[in-house]
Amino acid sequence: MPRSALKADVFHAIADPTRRTILDRLRQGPVRVKDLAAGFEQSRPAISKHLKLLCDAELVIAEPAGRERVYRLQGAPLQQVAGWIDAYRTHWQVSLDNLKELMEKS
Incomplete structure (x- = not known):
């Protein structure tokens, strides 16, 4: 299966524990990537990659807020x-x- 097809798969998106934790945090409401990344030992770019995959699977929506993006759950x-x-x-x-x-x- 091509990598791009895997990215849009919901099961692939929730297979990673970091992405599941991100989804859990987003249940509480919209969060800026900076605030979301602060709770992880991973770098902000690594969290952004996880968010991109969650967006590709349509589990998360990114909304511009000034120079930043706010992410919210799309369940x-x-x-x-x-x-x-x-x-x-x-x-x-x-x-x-x-x-x-x-x-x-x-």
């Missing part, structure tokens, strides 16, 4: 992840119900 693409998880939740619920029924028969 709609996470519905794709929620749908994927729900399929497994249904599978395991059926499996647990079947196990319960089997145990009650014993």
Whole structure:
């Protein structure tokens, strides 16, 4: 798969713990990159690269604010992840119900 296609993939975007932490912080509201980077040991350019990937996956929106950019969460693409998880939740619920029924028969 070409690298550019990976960048837009929501699952690829949330696979990295730093990007998940960024998303968690953005749940509290919009943040300037400078303030966001201050909470990490990584450099500001490294955090900017993570933000670019999150923007490419449409999980984050960058809005100009003077000479800086303010980033805010765009959670709609996470519905794709929620749908994927729900399929497994249904599978395991059926499996647990079947196990319960089997145990009650014993």
